[in-house]
Amino acid sequence: MRADRLLNIMILLQNRGKMTAKELATKLEVSERTILRDMDALSHAGIPIISDRGKDGGWRLLDNFRTHLSGLNxxxxxxxxxxxxxxxxxxxxxxxxxxxxxxxxxxxxxxxxxxxxxxxxxxIHIDSGTWRQTKESVHALKTVQQAVWESKRLTIVYKQANGEQKERLVEPLGLVAKGNRWYLVASRNGELRNYRVSRIHTAKIEDETFRRPLDFNLADYWEQSKKEFIQNLPQYDVQVELHPAIIKRINFTGKFVQFIKTENPNGDKWIPAALRFNDKQEAIEFILGFANKIKVISPKDLPNEVVSSAISVIKFYKNK
Known part of the structure; x- marks a missing residue:
């Protein structure tokens, strides 16, 4: 409803100070043209809305103006x-x-x-842990958190995915809990980066403070960062037929495989399905784990590679 949207605009501007029409449109899931019409409506209703032009421009409420509406329902x-x-x-x-x-x-x-x-x-109770708790060590979290609160630069020694440790000077902007893992969102050389806190070997707070970007919103940034991460994940799709005996088991292996679709059982009662993995090696290991209960239909070269891997396993244990 338009009345709710107008109220939300006022609350957003009151909390954030200034936002562009594009930012408001994205947040409220409407067009920029709709936002401009809403601004006219607010002005005609006597709300002191001001438009600042230029590079750092945007819409804001007149200084010292605050509403008494919470908007809570x-x-x-x-x-x-x-x-x-x-x-x-x-x-x-x-x-x-x-x-x-x-x-x-x-x-x-x-x-x-x-x-x-x-x-x-x-x-309703929210538990962000896992069934088999594998708590990561976050010994640097307290120092990182202090740097975030105080807007002070932070020197970290960070362990990369390849195991190499690198020293980085960053400007910590916020902390995000994803499941039971903590991530530091920070600016480095003008670029926003995500650092898993458990990989921060040491952290040292510098005396120098920094100025947070005026247009930075942690929640909005994280959502966009997640989308980009998912879009860039590698994909390896496999067409298979599944024996009915493993259907219940295979539904619990979502960490390693993603079900794209399943079809009705064929004449042999096997169930055609499309599976998605991160890469070919992950697919081979998964298929081997179910032995003769998964038939690979495509890619055509995959069955031979599964057989080759199985032969390697047999030779390894025969030579033990």
Whole structure:
């Protein structure tokens, strides 16, 4: 609804200070032309909206103008009670208090929202860990977090994927928890980079502070970074037929393979399927693990390579 969008524009400008029409359009999932019409509507309604031109231009509210509208609805209030896992909060040094923070929050909101908030709290719990907890060592997290809070440059010794360690001087902009892993988002030589905190061998806070980019938004950047990472992942697609006996097992191996589609069983009751791997070697190892319960249809050269790998395994153990 347009009224909700106008309110959201005011809240965004109030919280962020200044945003371009393009940024607002992206955030609210409308066109820039719609945003410009909304700005006219807000001006005619007496809201002091100002447009700054130039390189660092954008829309902003008149200085010292603040609305008294929170924009909170029932769903917003319920979402406030869906806290992250205690493990992540402990990583950041937020130790659990005697009185749960949600108790304090519950006491501060209007009575009309309290019942819905209580229901949300009692019925939904978020656990960001895995079934077999493999907690990464994040000994540098405290230092990294301090540098983020204080906007101070940070010298890190970072272990790259190939095992080589490199020293880097970065400007830490924020921390992101992805599952049970922590990532540092930082600027280096003017470029935004992601660093897994568990790979930071040492971290030293420098005396020099830095100025955060005015247009940087951590959540927006991370979403875009994820999309680009997924788009650049390698893909190796395989057409197979699956024996009915392994269907239940294979559905639990999503870490190594992605199901693209399955079809109705054929005359032999085998199930045609399309599988996606990161690369050919990953596909070979996965197929070998199911022995004679997976038939490879394509690529045509893959069955021979599976056989070759199987022969290598047999020779290795025969010579033991």
């Amino acid at each position: 029932t769903d917003d209030v319920k979402s406030l009670f869906l806290f992250p896992s205690e493990e992540l909060l402990k990583d950041l040094g937020f130790n659990k208090q005697t009185l749960d923070t949600r108790q304090k929050l519950l006491a501060s909101i209007p009575e009309t929202f309290q019942e819905e908030a209580q229901v949300s709290w009692e019925r």
